[in-house]
Amino acid sequence: MVHQLSLVSSIPHSQYLQTISSFKVLTGLLQPQPISTYSILTKPNHIFKPKFEPGKINQIEQYYMKCNTTWSDTDIDLNNPIIKEDNIIVSKLFTNDGENERVWTLNISDIPIAGKNQQVCQQQIYESTLIHTSDSFLTFLLDLGYEVKNQYWLKGIRFFYGDIIIEIYKVFIRDDQDGEGIDGIKLKLLDESNQFQIKCYINIKNSTEIESINSGIKELVKLQEYLKNLFILEIPDRMYMDSRLKQ
Template identity: 30%
Template sequence: MVQQLSLYSVIDDGSFDLLIATISALSGRSPVLFANYNHVAHPNPNYAIEKVNAKNQLVEQMRARLMQDIPFEKLQTEEYSYKLCTRLVGDGPPIETEYLNSLLRNCGDGTRPWSLSLWDIPSAGKDRKVCTQAVVESVVTSTGGANSSIVSFLAELGYVPGYQYVQLGTQFYLENGIVFQISKLWALDGESGRSSAITKDGFLIKAYINVPKATDLESINQGTAHLQQLKRELRDYLELSIPDRKSMDSRVGHLNDF
């Protein structure tokens, strides 16, 4: 179980170039372009799952997230660098719609692997300096059967499709282990094929460190110190902060929530 330490912020479109220049100067590293497709599924409400006292239950229903990297050749652009992010305007990502619609239907041999993860609610506490969240992750390389798909795989696990979104942006791999992401997100409608911008006129900023073990207090304290140092270095330009933990809660409290 990985322990992820993170801080978040937002900027407007006009601040992108300055932020890239600032992080490049601080780190001495170049930004790397990335794109991924994300599908969030929830437990099937048709299953009779016993309800227990929410305050005392030890096993809780949780949403699951599937993520797959999008190859650059599927991007509708000739610019494969961070400069592509300055051209991300409108309600849709620069990615082939037909390709996005086919991802949930294909998961046989020869397809790209999926990352399957469960995210716990971030730790509570008034004096926390960073967002601390436990993550369980695995890899789905392929599924068997005549009509193989990631949707049928989820159905066997007792999950049904929820919502989809695309993330496209650039990131820095800093020397102290911090990953600094600058990205845009689009919500996808699986039925109509339409998309809408979640981060319209701006970018989502995420700085994070993954600690392999939740019991490794030394690495957690060290990672927290690195994120706090980055926060201080950017304080006159960017306010890195901890988001509301409830907005990052993937648990499903009751079946009536569906």
């Protein structure tokens, strides 16, 4: 479990080179870490619907679960905008899945803390990492009681500034309309405007570490102020980050 503090923003593609140049100066990191992650969004197979009775508390919540792993990109050049004619093809991950060892991170998150005086987003995240070596991972999810609802791919870069992790990325989804007859999966941008998403965050080991949380908030607010002439870091809408199943 981690207690995550975060701020987010987005920039047009035309601002990308200026932004990463600024982060290189800020962090002293001339070669940022590449990001290539594949995520599956899943939901429980059986929705629990409690029988409400007077005098009894039946508050059992169920959550969507996100499963993350890495993927091999097709030499996507983030310096250039992605256009419709770009042929972005990735391999089918679950073909002969049992033959290859793969690391997965399973993730469930609470809705962020509410309050008018929040300076950053604060959210509890529960994670478990496993190495899957046999059978299909989809079969494993089914046995666990989850079914796949959606999937997406991230491609970007990551900087480190003290305890702050800074990620700049684009989100890709399946292009089923133009992907017929292709040996693999064709991808397209989720946001066709070619914007980059930015997330700046700090992971605190435990929500009871008040001193570390207050220090982390100060660091993110300081970064927010420092970058205000480049882009505005904001608190995301907490309702969009609510992964609870609606009963």
